[in-house]
Amino acid sequence: MSSRALPVPIASACPSTPPHHAPPQPEDLRAMKKIVVPFLLSSLLLAGWALAAPAARKAAPAEQRVSIEMTSKGFVPDTVLARVGQPLVLAVTRRTERTCATEIVIKEMKIHEPLPLGRTVEIRLTPSKRGALRFTCAMGMIAGVILVR
Numbered sequence: 001m002s003s004r005a006l007p008v009p010i011a012s013a014c015p016s017t018p019p020h021h022a023p024p025q026p027e028d029l030r031a032m033k034k035i036v037v038p039f040l041l042s043s044l045l046l047a048g049w050a051l052a053a054p055a056a057r058k059a060a061p062a063e064q065r066v067s068i069e070m071t072s073k074g075f076v077p078d079t080v081l082a083r084v085g086q087p088l089v090l091a092v093t094r095r096t097e098r099t100c101a102t103e104i105v106i107k108e109m110k111i112h113e114p115l116p117l118g119r120t121v122e123i124r125l126t127p128s129k130r131g132a133l134r135f136t137c138a139m140g141m142i143a144g145v146i147l148v149r
């Protein structure tokens, strides 16, 4: 029905910069820099993101497992290194009767787990921020720390 041709503005919409006309005036150069520099920067950022993204996804977390024994000396080891976003499994075994640590508590993660003598208890958590997460006995006297990077 329509006899009007669709507008085809491709050629006319292109900004016409005369390439061989006259040497660009300083003001033109400044204007070009204003446009070109941010464009180049954003292109670089995009390229960097495209390159980095798959690597970041690949590095994403396999579970980290750490065995901890509760002995008469306390938690052994009492320092655990962990990473933000990486699932962590603490396999905790109480080896002594002579302790009040019949329970392990990680207050910040709302974790309270009984530690039956000689039986390994798995505690799963995924740290969500950097810093130190304390794990303690029920009364907070025997303690260890998860250092999250």
Ligand SMILES: [Cu+2]
Pocket (backbone or CB within 6 Å): 100, 101, 137, 138, 139, 140, 141, 142
């Ligand atoms: Cu205690």
